[in-house]
Amino acid sequence: MEDPATAFLAGGHGPDAGVPAHSLRHAPGPYFGSYGGRWMPESLIAALDELEDTFEKAKADPEFLAEVAELNKNYSGRPSLLTEAKRFSEHAGGARIFLKREDLNHTGSHKINNVLGQALLARRMGKTRIIAETGAGQHGVASATAAALLGMECVVYMGAEDCRRQSLNVARMQLLGATVVPVTNGSQTLKDAINDALRDWVANVGNTHYLLGTAAGAHPFPAMVRFFHEVIGEEARGQILDQIGRLPDAVCACIGGGSNAIGIFHGFLDDPSVKIYGFEAGGDGVETGRHAATITLGLPGVLHGARSYLMQDDDGQTVESHSISAGLDYPGVGPEHSYLHDVGRVTYEPITDAEAMDAFKLLSQTEGIIPAIESSHALAGAIKVGRRLTESVATPSDIVIIVNLSGRGDKDVETAAEWFGMLDENGHVKGTMLSTRSAKGATPAGSVDERTADENAEDATHE
Amino acid sequence: MSEAHARTAGSQSAGSKSAAAIDRAKAAGRKALIAYLPAGFPDKQASIDAALAVARNGADIIEIGIPYSDPVMDGAVIQAATTQALANGFRVADVFDIVAAVTAETDAAVLVMTYWNPVLRMGVDEFSRRLAEAGGAGLITPDLIPDEAAEWFAASDKYGLDRVFLVAPSSSPERVAMTVATTRGFVYAVSIMGVTGARAAVANTAQAVVAAAHAAGAERVCVGLGVSRPEHVREIAAYADGVIVGTALVAALRDGGVPAVGALAKELSTGFVPAAATPSSTTGASRQ
Numbered sequence: 001m002e003d004p005a006t007a008f009l010a011g012g013h014g015p016d017a018g019v020p021a022h023s024l025r026h027a028p029g030p031y032f033g034s035y036g037g038r039w040m041p042e043s044l045i046a047a048l049d050e051l052e053d054t055f056e057k058a059k060a061d062p063e064f065l066a067e068v069a070e071l072n073k074n075y076s077g078r079p080s081l082l083t084e085a086k087r088f089s090e091h092a093g094g095a096r097i098f099l100k101r102e103d104l105n106h107t108g109s110h111k112i113n114n115v116l117g118q119a120l121l122a123r124r125m126g127k128t129r130i131i132a133e134t135g136a137g138q139h140g141v142a143s144a145t146a147a148a149l150l151g152m153e154c155v156v157y158m159g160a161e162d163c164r165r166q167s168l169n170v171a172r173m174q175l176l177g178a179t180v181v182p183v184t185n186g187s188q189t190l191k192d193a194i195n196d197a198l199r200d201w202v203a204n205v206g207n208t209h210y211l212l213g214t215a216a217g218a219h220p221f222p223a224m225v226r227f228f229h230e231v232i233g234e235e236a237r238g239q240i241l242d243q244i245g246r247l248p249d250a251v252c253a254c255i256g257g258g259s260n261a262i263g264i265f266h267g268f269l270d271d272p273s274v275k276i277y278g279f280e281a282g283g284d285g286v287e288t289g290r291h292a293a294t295i296t297l298g299l300p301g302v303l304h305g306a307r308s309y310l311m312q313d314d315d316g317q318t319v320e321s322h323s324i325s326a327g328l329d330y331p332g333v334g335p336e337h338s339y340l341h342d343v344g345r346v347t348y349e350p351i352t353d354a355e356a357m358d359a360f361k362l363l364s365q366t367e368g369i370i371p372a373i374e375s376s377h378a379l380a381g382a383i384k385v386g387r388r389l390t391e392s393v394a395t396p397s398d399i400v401i402i403v404n405l406s407g408r409g410d411k412d413v414e415t416a417a418e419w420f421g422m423l424d425e426n427g428h429v430k431g432t433m434l435s436t437r438s439a440k441g442a443t444p445a446g447s448v449d450e451r452t453a454d455e456n457a458e459d460a461t462h463e
Numbered sequence: 464m465s466e467a468h469a470r471t472a473g474s475q476s477a478g479s480k481s482a483a484a485i486d487r488a489k490a491a492g493r494k495a496l497i498a499y500l501p502a503g504f505p506d507k508q509a510s511i512d513a514a515l516a517v518a519r520n521g522a523d524i525i526e527i528g529i530p531y532s533d534p535v536m537d538g539a540v541i542q543a544a545t546t547q548a549l550a551n552g553f554r555v556a557d558v559f560d561i562v563a564a565v566t567a568e569t570d571a572a573v574l575v576m577t578y579w580n581p582v583l584r585m586g587v588d589e590f591s592r593r594l595a596e597a598g599g600a601g602l603i604t605p606d607l608i609p610d611e612a613a614e615w616f617a618a619s620d621k622y623g624l625d626r627v628f629l630v631a632p633s634s635s636p637e638r639v640a641m642t643v644a645t646t647r648g649f650v651y652a653v654s655i656m657g658v659t660g661a662r663a664a665v666a667n668t669a670q671a672v673v674a675a676a677h678a679a680g681a682e683r684v685c686v687g688l689g690v691s692r693p694e695h696v697r698e699i700a701a702y703a704d705g706v707i708v709g710t711a712l713v714a715a716l717r718d719g720g721v722p723a724v725g726a727l728a729k730e731l732s733t734g735f736v737p738a739a740a741t742p743s744s745t746t747g748a749s750r751q
């Protein structure tokens with residue numbers, strides 16, 4: 001059988017031929033070229049089989065699809081907007097930038113799309129407990145939300161380092177009734193949280209669904225997670241056609257494990273005129289070794305159940321990734337992205353912490369939208385792509401780019417404040433400690449620091 | 464994939480070092496004791512000494528585990544040991560030196576237990592060639608299922624290595640049959656749905672897993688996960704062909720060094736002596 005990608009790139013399609021003869025959009029797994037598969041302990045294969053079976057049936061079941069659509073509309077708030085970022089566009093060579101507003105979804109990111117779908121599947125399988133890993137905390141928050149909505153128990157594994165970086169999201173999960181387990185193994189970030197979630201799953205697979213948060217892992221996860229995010233690309237395609245009457249020239253997304261990206265890419269993979277870009281976390285710069293640019297610098301290997309590009313050393317040990325963005329701080333990537341890279345359909349490039357934070361500030365101050373730091377990588381990439389694509393055209397505004405704004409930046413305010421030097425030596429936002437009043441009407445001179453550390457009976461003795 | 468390799472069914476014992484070790488134990492009227500120890504823990508030489516100590520105190524097969532950054536099938540004790548080995552500078556190629564040192568000194572079969580990515584990184588053929596050259600018996604692969612093992616089938620056939628796959632309480636009859644058909648050496652029966660770690664009692668799921676593998680034609684089935692005491696060994700020996708002990712030995716090595724791990728192996732092997740017999744007449748003594 002001819003490889004669909006090869007056929008597609010060779011032109012086995014036509015712009016007005018309707019559905020291309022060789023579609024890249026619906027790769028079913030388990031394999032994407034030589035990537036994907038199930039590199040998993042035997043103990044979990046039965047659960048993966050059950051999940052695959054449930055998913056395949058649900059996908060073809062109008063009742064299930066209606067359930068997902070209803071929640072997307074009346075709970076998450078879909079369709080999410082497509083917003084033209086006019087002032088931001090000026091910084092991208094004058095190309096017109098449109099933002100796919102996944103930041104406006106309930107819980108603040110694209111993660112909810114996948115979570116609702118999988119939680120419904122978990123219920124179909126009779127599971128009463130969901131477990132999840134989380135990096136930025138967005139997927140954990142979304143999972144805790146779905147668990148609350150469907151009345152399920154929820155345990156979220158989160159690297160201890162990420163708990164520190166995203167403490168607000170830890171509190172959010174707890175407020176939603178979930179248990180957060182800080183993971184102190186290894187690099188104490190996302191990959192180690194996945195390891196612990198897998199260990200939990202092996203031991204509790206009878207009543208537990210592992211709600212994996214990205215388009216990675218063993219089959220059926222990559223294809224299934226993509227399926228629940230396809231709505232992003234389908235909406236965006238329809239919205240851009242509505243708004244400007246044609247397809248965009250480029251689509252940009254950030255790549256952690258690759259779920260928001262594959263969701264929006266899906267809508268455009270079969271449109272050869274649309275260039276597609278994935279932006280990985282370049283951390284301190286790929287030349288420093290401190291980055292999470294898996295496709296840019298990794299080699300194929302197996303981790304967490306799939307064969308894919310992987311940051312690894314000469315011994316095949318996973319190398320720790322680094323990024324200011326907890327959600328992109330992962331040394332692996334979903335297998336479909338490895339495939340799309342190898343066949344050349346999608347271009348993957350690194351964006352450094354500094355470039356992402358510049359874009360973070362720029363969007364905030366030109367559009368009044370504070371983006372997630374993850375999404376800021378896509379914004380920084382779009383600036384580069386915009387400048388490149390407008391170079392050779394007479395009218396820059398002829399170039400149209402859609403950026404998947406995968407999440408909002410509320411969770412990142414503390415990180416950003418630190419990055420931009422807005423904190424004093426005690427970690428307080430500068431200028432916020434001037435009040436001479438006391439919250440409890442106590443000693444006016446007491447510093448807030450001491451008071452919060454010691455807000456109990458002893459306080460009274462000072463009075 | 465299972466059909467393609469069905470031809471290997473029945474070849475479980477042909478030229479297999481671990482099958483031969485299990486058969487020797489059987490001929491001596493007992494079952495095989497299989498001891499897991501991590502390579503490079505607490506350091507390279509001590510891991511060799513520990514392996515020799517267990518071999519001299521009753522272990523018929525030694526599993527040398529390759530420390531790996533993401534050991535999803537391991538519990539806290541083994542994770543801590545392998546993390547320490549990595550921190551001490553363990554390199555994957557060290558495992559060949561360890562295997563060679565152990566096979567030179569004992570007649571225990573030496574298997575390597577490894578997550579798959581380190582093998583993939585070195586190259587499946589190259590890894591297999593070097594393992595065979597070191598005298599290794601084969602591989603136990605906790606995160607490689609037969610469905611993904613085409614390269615490993617080829618290399619293990621080429622170099623005459625055992626390929627020990629796992630069956631679990633959750634494995635369907637079809638998967639048990641496929642795994643049994645593709646395994647060489649013995650089938651590793653996972654006693655419980657969980658990760659490595661000592662447990663107070665052997666899970667009652669273990670016997671059914673062994674029975675399923677035997678029923679599917681496996682000649683040798685050994686039980687691992689959670690086995691830590693002579694009573695466990697005795698219980699499992701009643702229905703399986705071998706007993707695999709890991710965490711308990713690693714903890715003994717951690718706490719009491721090489722003498723302690725040797726003493727525990729000796730104690731565990733008393734589990735093979737019928738309860739009525741005197742515990743002092745250990746069957747492993749003949750190895751010394």
Ligand SMILES: Cc1ncc(COP(=O)(O)O)c(C=O)c1O
Pocket residue numbers: 109110135136137138139213214215254255256257258259260261326327328372374375406407408
């Ligand atoms: C807002 C946001 N965008 C992107 C990501 C990266 O994940 P993925 O690549 O799966 O979309 C995360 C992960 O936490 C996130 O929170």
